[in-house]
Structure formats: C-alpha cells, structure tokens
Amino acid sequence: MFPTPIERTSRAWQLTYRMLLPAALIMWLLPLIAVAIFSIKPAADFTTGNYWGWPSAFEGFTNYGKVFFESDMPRYLLNSVFITLPTVAGAVILSSMTGFALGIYRFRANILIFFMFVAGNFVPFQILMVPVRDLTLQLGLYNTITGLVLFHVAFQTGFCTLFMRNFIRALPFELIEAARVEGVNEFRIFWFVVLPLMKPAIAALAVLIFTFIWNDYFWAVVLTQGVETQPVTAGITSFNAQYRAAYHLMSAGSIIAALPPVLMFFLMQRHFIAGLTLGAVK
C-alpha cells in the first residue's frame, strides 16, 4: 500500500494525521458550509451585515418553507424527476442493446460503429445546439419534456454504449458459446444469459446518468422555457432572479436543488464509484 500505512509511522505523525483529516475536510467544504449557514439565517442578518457571524436566529424552517411552499421550486424538482427518470431508462435500455451487439459479435463495421458512439459522446454540445434546437422546434417538441428527454437519451447513449460494451467484453465469453451450442437463439442469449450478468453495470450507469441529467443546465436552457418544463438547474436561476440579494432564500433553494443527486450518491455510492472508475484499473 502506498503511501506507507499510518499505523506503521511514528506516533507523532499518526496524531497529526488524525487532526489534519477533519481540518482538511472543513477547508475543502468551506464554500458549501458557508451556503448551509446562509440558508438558516434570517433575512435581517443580511441587511445588518452579519454575514459571517452567528445567526441571530434560526430561520431554517422559514427559509426552506418559503422555498417549498411559496415558490415554483417543487414544480421544477418534479420536472427534473420527469426528465431524469425516462432518460435513465431510455439510455440504459438502448445501450444494453448496443453494448451487447458491439461486445459479443465480431463483424467488420463493429469498431466503426463503436467509435461513432464514442466520438459522438465527446463532441462539444455547442455544435449540436443550433440544429438540435431547430429539429426540436420542427418536431413540435420545443418546450416539452419529451423533446428534452429524446435528445438526452440519444446523446447519453454514446457514453452508455462505451460503458456497456467494455463491460460485456469482460464477461466470460464461454457462457455465450455454451448457450449457442445448446441452440439458444441470440435474443434469448441477450435476455436470459447476458442481461442478468449486466446488473451491476446497469446499476452503475443508472446512478451516473441520473446525476448527469439532473445536473444538466445547457440543454434545459436551449430546449425548454418556463416552469412547466424546465428542470431545477434552470429553475434555480429564475428563482434567484426573483429573490436577488435574498441570500438566505437563494442558499436554501440551491441546497434543495443540489440535494437529490447528493442523496443518490450517498445511497448508491458503490455503484456510483464503480461506474465512474470503470477503466481506471487494468
């Protein structure tokens, strides 16, 4: 193990290390801690200039209550859910198909198609912006959740295919050969042999895509408008325009907007990290 395990070092360094850990963590999360403190302060603290002092009163319930009951935040959160979940489902389903096709079969165009997905995944969004916006307008899907979801699914399929295909490549190929010898047809192989083995990959991808899509801002701005369709990332900017200079409310709103992926991460940590670090080890 590197660096040298702490148990094998001097007593002094062990103690220092244990003290350094929380100190470093506080430094690291400082901006976030500041916002958390802001979010429980009363409005008066900001007009009196008490930005960093002890809150003069605990107004957490009032502030968060305002965000939940007197603003459009709940609607934005709901939109985010309606955008994120179908995208996750769509991208995972499509990429298990492509991942299977590209991971199991050897044919000439395989690598080309695979590279198309990979390259598409790294393309800058901006080059797609004008045409995709036009396309969505022409399809009559502008400012609809469907329009946004369709594009997200298509785009995320690139990344998911890369992921699924590499995962399937690493599965024991003998299983498939054995099934073929048994005469099992290819669709059944996909459904009954490969898919069950892909569960960890599916879980990992699902949490990853959830986070990516939940946090998307660019496409939300380009393809949707207004509280009926926009996700919470875009909502928080309108919310802030409405409460400009009301830092306690803006902080509370931001924390609420950021929370779902954070919860997702802490609940599904193992899958999440497995997804992110795929390929980081050989």
Add this chain to the structure above:
Amino acid sequence: MSRTDMPLIGRQSSWLRRNQIALAPWLFLTPVVLFFLFYVIFPIFQSFNVSLYEWDGLGPRKYVGFRNYEYLYWEFVDRDAFFVSLKNNVLWLVLYLLAIPAGLLIALFLNQTVAGIRLYKSLFFFPFVISQVVVGLVFTWFYDPTFGLLNSLLGVFGLGPVNVLGDENLVTYGIVLAGLWPQTAYCMILYLTGLNAVDPEQIEAGRLDGAKGVRMLWYVIVPQLRPATFIAFVVTIIGALRSFDFIAVMTQGGPFGSSRVLAFYMFEVALSEYGFRMGYGAAIAVTLFAIMVVFIAYFLWSMYREERGY
C-alpha cells in the same frame, strides 16, 4: 430454454436461423444507430452548413460562404471577443489539468485505513455530484466583494478586498478554481481506485531498492496509475472545453466579455438576449469542434491500439 422452443417453419425462418449470428447485431443496433445519427451525428454536419449562412434564427437564411469565419479571423487579429474566448479556452485547458495532480495528492492523503476514512472519502468526493450551476453560485458568493468569505478571510490577514469576478485579469482564474473543485474530486476518486489496485509486491521491491517518498511515487506508483491518469486526462480535457455552466452562472462572460470561452460565446451570439447570429454561432461551434477533434482523435487512437492488443 431448449431446442424445442425454436420454431421450425419454412425456409425463410431457417435462413434466419442459419444467419442469426450475422443478423442479430444489426437488429440490436439499427434503431439505436439511426436515433444517434439523427440527433448527434447529422447535427454536426448541419452546423457546418449553418455556419456558411447569415441567419437570425427567425427569417430566411442568406448564403455568405466563409464570411463568418472571416469575421472570426478579424476578431482574432483585433484581439476582440473571439480572441479572448480562445485565449480563455487555452487557460481553461491548462489550468483545469491541475485537477489531476491535485486529485492524486488528495487521494494519497486519504489512502489510509483509519477509522471513518470511508466517510471522509465520500465527503471529499461529493462536490462532484452537485450541479455546476449550484457550484457556480456558491463560488460567486464566496468571491463577493462586499461579503464574500474570501474577502473576509483575506481581511483577517490585512489583505484585500479583491473583486475576483469583477477583475478582467482574475475572473477566468476565479471561475477555473470553482471548476477545479468538483473536477479534483473526480480525479481523486479515480486515483483512489487506482491506488487500491497497485501491486503491493512492486512497492515492497521498490522499498528494498531504497525508493522512498517522491521517488517511489514517481518511479513505482505513477506508472501503475497510468489507466487512471488516462481517464482523468480525457475527462478533464473534455470538461475544460465544455465549460459553459460556470460562466453562464457566475459572470455571463463579463466583466466586459473578459471571461468568455468559445462554448459560452457561441451561445451568447446565437441565443442570448441580444444574440441573433445563428450562422456566426455555428462558425464558433465548428471552431470549438475542430479543437476538440484533436483530442477525440487521440482518444480513439489510443483505444484502437488497445483494441488490437485485446
């Protein structure tokens, strides 16, 4: 699942059966490939096309050849908006890469087995899952010239105040720093996973050879972390070139356009409040794409080499 399940009807189906291994991938692939072509690949070419027109997004288009690129050229020569964006993109690329050593450093710091370390690792990582919009807001307040935490801290040492986001020479650094925060967390997690897989025998061998500390890190550990470094590199480069959210939220490209990058400038000229230049925006996007292609090609090439070895 047995042979008897297989229907045996007529010639056609047996042709299907005989060729199913050749056909199956296409059945799986065709719909998805078409979908992907439709939404991702064709639009790239459409953007090339749009960049040859003058178009306000409302009325008819007017073909202008390469005039949009000429404007870009002149903006570059005159050190105008396009030049500034390009310069900032380079700055982003270079500075964003600091996430890799920083991530490695934190990973080394956290790669221990003391009590509660798992929680520490998670807490160090979780800025990555917060949306960039929120991170941008948080840092905007952090830098605020009147009440920002940064200036309060500087004040303790008798320094400041600094208006990071209002100073044309500091603003990009300020935004990149906000971006580095989640990106470093990402690189950290890649390296933590990588460190887990480092071969202990090689470390012991290194120790026997008298390698310690930095030498051990550089000659024994880092080479073994190559796969993690590669991914960190790719992801960071792509992230740097895509930087849009931070700028849109923190400065809107200001003050007076000094924090623009191509991705934001493109949006600004095409779709923002005063922007009606679709063709020009497309030309900027094409330029950004051209830069990105270099990295995409590098990535595909290294993947291709790996595939051949596979």
Add this chain to the structure above:
Amino acid sequence: MRSTLKAALAALATVAFTSGGTFGDGHSLTGNLKIFLDTSNPAPRATMEAMIGRFQEMHPDLEIDVTVIDREEYKTQIRNFLSANPPDVANWYAANRMRPYVEAGLFEDVSDLWQDPEIAANLASTKGALTIDGKQWGVPYTYYQWGVYYRKDIYEELGLSEAADWEQFVANCQAILDSGRKCFTIGTKFLWTAGGWFDYLNMRTNGFDFHMSLAAGDVSWEDDRVRQTFANWRQLIDMGAFIDNHQTYSWQEALPFIVNGEAVHYLMGNFAVAPLRDAGLTDDQIDFYQFPVINSAVLLAEDAPTDTFHIPANAENKEAARAFLKFVVSEDEQTEINNGSNLGQLPVNAKSSVDDDKFLREGFAMLSTNSPGGVAQFWDRDAPAEMAKVSMEGFQEFMVKPDDLDRILSRLERARQRIYN
C-alpha cells in the same frame, strides 16, 4: 410561471367592476384567447391578471388562457414561441427591440387599430415607437420616466439642492464624495444600466437627434462628438463618483448602497421607487429630478421606455386579440393599470389620469412639458440588438478602464460597420 387562470377569472367575473366595460365592439367574442406575459414580478402580475379578468367579464364566452413567463427568460424565449407556439397576444418592447420580429414577419400589422380615431388621437405620442416601415406593429400599455433618484435627507444634511446644470451636478457630487459617500450607485453586471447613463450623457451633450443617428448607425463611434460624451462621463469616473465593483452587481444588488446611504444617487427608471420604498425609505428620504443640462445648445430629451402588446402573425384568434389590444389602451384601463397600487407607471392614453404619486406626477410633467428634444425608448431598444450588446459592453469596460477609450471606440466602430450593412 404558467398557469391557467380560469378559476381566478371566474371569481373575478363575479365581482362587479363598474368603471370598465364600456369599451366593446357590440358583439361578443368567442373561441380561445391565448396570452403570454412577461410580468412575472408580483405587482405587475396581479395587475395584468385583474385587467384580463375585466376583459373576461365583458366577453364571458371567450376562453382566456394566460401564461406568465419569467421576465428575463421571456427575452430569449419570445423568438421561439412566436414561431413554434404562438399565442394570440404577447407583450414586448417598442422600437428596435421589436424589429427582428417585425422583419421576420412574426408580428401582425395592426395599423388598422391605429386608424381608429380614439386611438389615433389619444395615443399619438407613442405612435412613432410602434412604427416600422410606416406601419404599426402593436400597441403600448405603459411607459415610465427615467431620472436621477436621490437621498433627499442626505442632500439636506449636506445643504445641497437639485442640480440644474452640469457644473452644479459635479459640484454636488464633489461635496458628497467629500462627506465620505459615493455619488452614484449602479450595477453593471447586466450591462443595460450603463446604457441608461450613456443615453443621458449623450442626449445632453449632443442632443436627441444625434443620439438617434448614432443608434441608427449613421454616425461614427470615433466622431469627436461621441468622444465629448465620454469625456463628460470620464469627469465623473475620475472623481470616483460611482460605487466600486459595480461590474459585479445587478441593478437590485446596487440598491443597498443608496438604501444604506453609502451612495446618494441612482440614475434609474421609475421602477426603482418600489424596492426603495420596500427597503424602508420614506418619500421624505427619496426624491427625483431631471438629469441636468450639460450643453445648453441642445434641447432636453428623456428616456421613457414603452412596454407593448403585440399580436403574433400566426395567432389563431386575431379578432379577439384586436379587441383585447383596444381594451388595454382604453382610457379607463390605462388609468387603472398604471396607478400607484398597480404598475405605478404612466398611462399611454392622453385622456387617462396619472396617479397622484409624487414620482408619477413629476415624471409625467417632465415628459410632457420638459422634454422638447424628444423621447427616447432606451439604448437597447433604440439601437439594434447586436449593436446594443457590443456597445453596452464597451460602456461597462469604459467605466472600469477609462484609459482604454480609444480601443473601445474603434471596436464599436468596427461593429457598426458590420452590423448596419
């Protein structure tokens, strides 16, 4: 925010409203009427909803569907919904700000409404702002003055009086600076506030007609007269008259400086009064005066941005939409929606009465009797969008780095040559 107002409208319809309702075509309207609004702030929103409620009451068979979109978002979204999802009525801004949509054929020509003798006579003052290519493309519903809002109590404390000319303006400012305060608060993060300063400085230095020629792209930005405007501006900048770090603030974030007495003036539209009052300043503490004379050889001219209603070219119920536009500009409605408890702005109909609020009264008097040079819309409505954007960015840069004026002006001149071609 989008919402169907049917329930609210039904409730309102039961409330008798006596002063309205006289305006109508005699036959009742049917079908749907889809209205998009950007009046997302609470007070304007309530005003609009009440007004639509009264229209509904007159036309009970009409299905009215109202969508309110965030004011800032609306500015970028209008181009999408006008073509993709057009309502029957949408609000917007006058002058060049509506030009892209007029030229793209997305706004309906409503010249016929302006033929109506009532409208022709009573709305004459705003006709120019709604005219492009000799046709009218919408109707106004409100406008407001700009001016120098200031802390009266601090003026009294320092023994100052409202400035009538530039020398006094500068002298006042020096006295304020000497007392340890800043003269002007401003937040230029979103640029347009600097556009307001440019409007006044240029109109006072070179006059309304020159200002309009500049907006129309007929004058070089490197012209000496333009330089004179910036020289005057620079006088204030060099004194340190503006608050520091203004490039980081929005106009709202700049409010606390005047509220806390750290700055004394705010060059703003009349909409700044409401938040100042909300922040606890009384009418004894805030007052307003006309931007002073700089060059006595030019006539005084003012900024008075006009907000408007339009019918999208692809609207489905244009008959009802026209009736709605006529209703909005009617004498009684104009009096009602612009009064102090509603929009708190000025009515566009000459027969309507201005609310008895000191800022509205003074503003109305200023615009109707003391603006002989002309009335401008606002820089980002008078100049084409692209030029407005580039130039306001230049203004902001100039305010931070006045030494770079030559470089900024040459950049604007290059932009002018491209944009107006």
